Amino acid sequence: MDLKVNDYTTDDGLTVITVEGEIDVYTAPKLREKLIDLVNKGKFHLLVDMEKVEFLDSTGLGVLVGGLKRVRAHDGSLELVCTQERILKIFRITGLTKVFGIHDSIADAEEKRKGAK
Amino acid sequence: MAIVELSFSALPVHVRTARLIVTAVARRCGVDEALLDEVRLAVGEACSRAVEAHRRQCPDEPVRLELAGSGGRFEVTVSDAVPGDDGTGPAGDLAAVGAPEELDFLSDDGVDLGLAVIAGLADDVDISATPKGVQIRMSWPASASLAEAD
Numbered sequence: 001m002d003l004k005v006n007d008y009t010t011d012d013g014l015t016v017i018t019v020e021g022e023i024d025v026y027t028a029p030k031l032r033e034k035l036i037d038l039v040n041k042g043k044f045h046l047l048v049d050m051e052k053v054e055f056l057d058s059t060g061l062g063v064l065v066g067g068l069k070r071v072r073a074h075d076g077s078l079e080l081v082c083t084q085e086r087i088l089k090i091f092r093i094t095g096l097t098k099v100f101g102i103h104d105s106i107a108d109a110e111e112k113r114k115g116a117k
Numbered sequence: 118m119a120i121v122e123l124s125f126s127a128l129p130v131h132v133r134t135a136r137l138i139v140t141a142v143a144r145r146c147g148v149d150e151a152l153l154d155e156v157r158l159a160v161g162e163a164c165s166r167a168v169e170a171h172r173r174q175c176p177d178e179p180v181r182l183e184l185a186g187s188g189g190r191f192e193v194t195v196s197d198a199v200p201g202d203d204g205t206g207p208a209g210d211l212a213a214v215g216a217p218e219e220l221d222f223l224s225d226d227g228v229d230l231g232l233a234v235i236a237g238l239a240d241d242v243d244i245s246a247t248p249k250g251v252q253i254r255m256s257w258p259a260s261a262s263l264a265e266a267d
Contacts, residue, residue, distance in 0.1 A: 025165040026129035057161050058231035065230075086154050093237030094230050 003027035005034045014113060015043040016106055020052035023060030031060065035067035035078075044076025047109050056087050061094060068099065081106055120186060124179040127171030135182060136161045139193060146186035147260030152240075156193070156257055159238040162231040163195035163253040170199040170251070190241075191259035198250040 004020040015038055023031060038046060046067065050056070068078040079101035082088055091097045103109035121142050125131040139160045140153055148156060160182075167180040178198040185192045235242055239255035 022133065024129075024161060025132050025168065055158075055161075057158060057165060058234050059165060061230045090158070090234060094233045096230075 003030050005031055007034065007038065009043065010110065012110065012113065014045050014047055014110060016047045016049055018049045018052070022055035023053055023063070024055060024057045025059045028059040028063045032063045032066065035063065035070065039067075039070045039074070039076075044071045044074040045113075046071055046076070046078045047103075047106065048078065048080050049106060050080055050082040050087060051084070053082075053084070053087055056090055058094070061090065061096060064100070065096070077101070079103060079109055081109060121184040123182040123184070127168045127176055127178065127180055129165070129168055132161055132164045132168060135164045135180075139182065139184060142184050142186075143191050143257070143259070146184075146191045146262070148191050148257050149260075152257050155238040156191070159235050159255055160193050160195065162235050162238075163193075163255065166231050166253070167195055167197035167251075170197050174199040186259050187262040189259060190256045192254065192256040194252055194254045196250055196252045200246070200248055200250055 002021055003023060005017060007015055007017045009015045017034060017038070019031060021027065035046070048064065048067075064078065064080070071078050081103050082091075083104055088097075088102070091100065091102065101109075101112075103112065121138075123135060123138060125135060136157050140157045143153055143156045144150075164180060164182070171178055171180060175198055181196045183194040183196070185194075235253065235255065240257045241255065243252075243254045245252050245254075
């Protein structure tokens with residue numbers, strides 16, 4: 001299955017990346033390219049919506065970690081929207097729940113972002 | 118004795134195919150539906166690690182899988198042909214893969230994370246480095262043997 005990756009930026013300056021499909025060793029480069037492209041365009045506050053991700057492996061985790069490193073170099077942020085237990089389990093196993101902000105919805109992430117300002 | 122054997126070219130695109138085949142055989146072998154996601158992910162991680170190792174060292178050699186089911190266990194062995202490349206330093210040192218508090222030691226290619234995922238998902242894991250290459254053996258409880266399944 002192909003990986004579909006789209007993005008839009010809210011009025012608040014948050015760039016939402018919606019990902020649909022399987023993120024693995026074959027498809028992860030597409031997500032990596034998207035994250036690099038956004039950072040190169042000066043988008044440093046990213047929210048990856050993973051609600052339509054059907055499979056995620058360590059290559060995908062590595063891409064997200066790489067994206068986080070890149071935005072942090074610009075005082076930015078990379079957070080996630082994910083409520084799927086089977087995906088959340090992978091973040092828990094690897095301890096990455098301590099590294100990524102994980103939200104229940106895009107609205108929830110936007111609200112917390114506004115509250116933090 | 119392995120009941121199902123699979124070998125595939127060391128290309129990322131084939132890892133998904135391997136995941137699908139292993140999941141189908143695991144289901145046939147009576148692995149609980151609730152565990153199939155874990156089987157799929159752990160085997161995918163082992164295959165991804167092997168593919169990356171082959172691409173660096175021996176891209177023309179295939180990655181091999183052996184699937185066996187007997188004695189109430191479904192066992193998967195993923196073998197690469199890269200001698201001594203266990204991906205972790207000391208072979209089988211899964212305990213060294215800890216939960217990250219910081220990002221500094223995490224590689225972007227997911228290698229460290231992959232072993233952490235395998236260790237967290239497989240019911241039983243053994244990694245051995247042999248002169249022929251590295252083998253990752255994983256197993257899960259199963260209600261039937263492959264020989265019985267039809």
